[in-house]
Amino acid sequence: MLTTEDARLIDHLHGGFPLADRPFAAVGQALGWSEERVIERLHQLLAQGVLTRFGPLFQIERAGGQFVLAAIAVPEERFEAVAAQVNAFAEVAHNYRRSHALNMWFVVAAESPALAQDALARIEAATGLAVLAFPKEEEYFVELRLPALRQPGAPAGGTPWH
Amino acid sequence: MALSAFDRALIAATQGGLPLVARPYEAVGAMLGASGEQVQERLAQMLQDGLIRRIGAVPNHYRLGYTANGMSVWDVCDEQAAELGPRVAALPFVSHCYRRPRHLPGWPYNLFAMLHGTSRAAVAAQAAEVAALLGQACRSHDILYSTAILKKTGLRLKD
Numbered sequence: 001m002l003t004t005e006d007a008r009l010i011d012h013l014h015g016g017f018p019l020a021d022r023p024f025a026a027v028g029q030a031l032g033w034s035e036e037r038v039i040e041r042l043h044q045l046l047a048q049g050v051l052t053r054f055g056p057l058f059q060i061e062r063a064g065g066q067f068v069l070a071a072i073a074v075p076e077e078r079f080e081a082v083a084a085q086v087n088a089f090a091e092v093a094h095n096y097r098r099s100h101a102l103n104m105w106f107v108v109a110a111e112s113p114a115l116a117q118d119a120l121a122r123i124e125a126a127t128g129l130a131v132l133a134f135p136k137e138e139e140y141f142v143e144l145r146l147p148a149l150r151q152p153g154a155p156a157g158g159t160p161w162h
Numbered sequence: 163m164a165l166s167a168f169d170r171a172l173i174a175a176t177q178g179g180l181p182l183v184a185r186p187y188e189a190v191g192a193m194l195g196a197s198g199e200q201v202q203e204r205l206a207q208m209l210q211d212g213l214i215r216r217i218g219a220v221p222n223h224y225r226l227g228y229t230a231n232g233m234s235v236w237d238v239c240d241e242q243a244a245e246l247g248p249r250v251a252a253l254p255f256v257s258h259c260y261r262r263p264r265h266l267p268g269w270p271y272n273l274f275a276m277l278h279g280t281s282r283a284a285v286a287a288q289a290a291e292v293a294a295l296l297g298q299a300c301r302s303h304d305i306l307y308s309t310a311i312l313k314k315t316g317l318r319l320k321d
Contacts, residue, residue: 002226010226013219019202019209022184039182042219046179052314053220055180056205058173060317062213063165069262069274087313095312098233100304102269105233109317132269138244138261140251 002050009033009041010051017054060109066116067093067109069134071102072127079103085126091119102132168194172204177317180217222311228278232285232305234292235271237264242299243273249295250275255288270302282307 002010008031018026024042025035045051061067074082079097086092086106095106108123110116124131165173171194180186187205188198208214223231238246243261250273251259258276275292279285289305 010219010221014221017180017217017219019187019206019217021187021198021202023186024182024184035184039184042182045219046182048225049222050225051219052222053179053316054182054218055176055178056208056217057215057220058177058208058317059212059215062211063169083312090318092313093316093318094314096308097310097312098306098308100306102306104312105306105308106313132265134262134265134274136260136262138247140247140259140261 006041006045006050009038010045013042013054060111063111065109065111066113066135067107068116068120069105069107069136070120070123071106071132071134072104072123072129073102074104074127074129076103082127082129086123089119089123091116092123168196168204169208172201173317178315220314220316222314223278224311227280230279230282230285231308232277232279232282232289233308234275234277234285234289234303234305236273236275236292236296236303237270237301238273238296239299239301240272246296246299247273250292253288253291253295255279256292271304277305 009027012027012031017023020026022035024038027033028035028038031038042051042054046054072082072086082104083095083097086104087095089108091108091110093107093109095104097103098105108116108119110119120131120133172190175190175193181189183189185198187201191198191201194201205214205217209217247259247261250256253275255277256275257278258274260274261272262274264270264272277285277288277292279288285305285307289303293300293303
């Protein structure tokens with residue numbers, strides 16, 4: 001859980017970082033913080049792994065690229081080794097272990113559908129395991145915008161759902 | 163929309179994150195032989211074109227207290243998927259919602275909706291709401307909880 005102050009910063013940054021000469025100063029102004037404090041807290045939150053990334057989120061499909069969700073049923077005894085093999089592919093953007101016979105779910109991001117297919121084929125060859133592809137046929141909504149939860153007892157401050 | 167050489171360099175320079183300095187766009191521009199204004203203008207255009215979804219922070223939702231994250235999957239009759247998909251997506255606790263191919267016989271599910279809660283009980287309650295919304299159009303469903311993040315880096319363009 002986060003401090004109320006960090007939660008405010010994360011909620012604020014989820015919506016959009018300003019395009020301005022000194023954007024951290026603009027964020028600070030909105031929060032009543034100094035520019036230095038915004039930068040320092042972001043450093044810390046990234047170092048602690050509370051934030052995995054901070055910057056532009058590219059939607060490569062708009063430039064002809066493709067994201068493909070894929071899954072493998074990995075034998076339990078090989079799980080770590082296969083995870084290392086799959087993660088070694090630069091095209092693999094995310095990878096999650098999930099509770100199911102198909103226990104490894106990852107996303108391949110490539111500059112074209114052909115390159116995505118190629119990456120999936122190479123992952124299949126490298127692991128010797130069948131890769132099931134789940135390319136999206138329709139996207140209904142994509143917006144991961146979870147409110148940062150406050151520490152118990154901390155004042156809520158602001159609406160949780162934007 | 164094809165990427166220009168400048169676009170590719172801009173994506174390569176920022177896909178790992180923006181530099182945490184007072185003038186980040188100027189710092190990115192310095193890497194590309196461009197001004198901070200040029201970087202801001204191109205990023206603004208990319209946002210407008212949808213090539214950038216947003217500029218912001220990507221939280222590790224586990225670290226935000228969302229320790230139960232379930233990929234809920236539903237076998238929804240094809241004729242009704244187009245009507246029901248957007249309604250599932252509009253539920254406030256659904257972050258991503260897609261129609262994807264089935265892989266029969268083992269995988270009958272064609273509608274995927276990501277659910278996030280502070281406990282599996284909370285996620286199960288969310289799934290019950292989805293089930294109520296889908297009603298008779300849904301033949302079966304499952305929730306695949308994520309038990310570990312193995313990798314989360316985002317896009318990486320190849321050189």
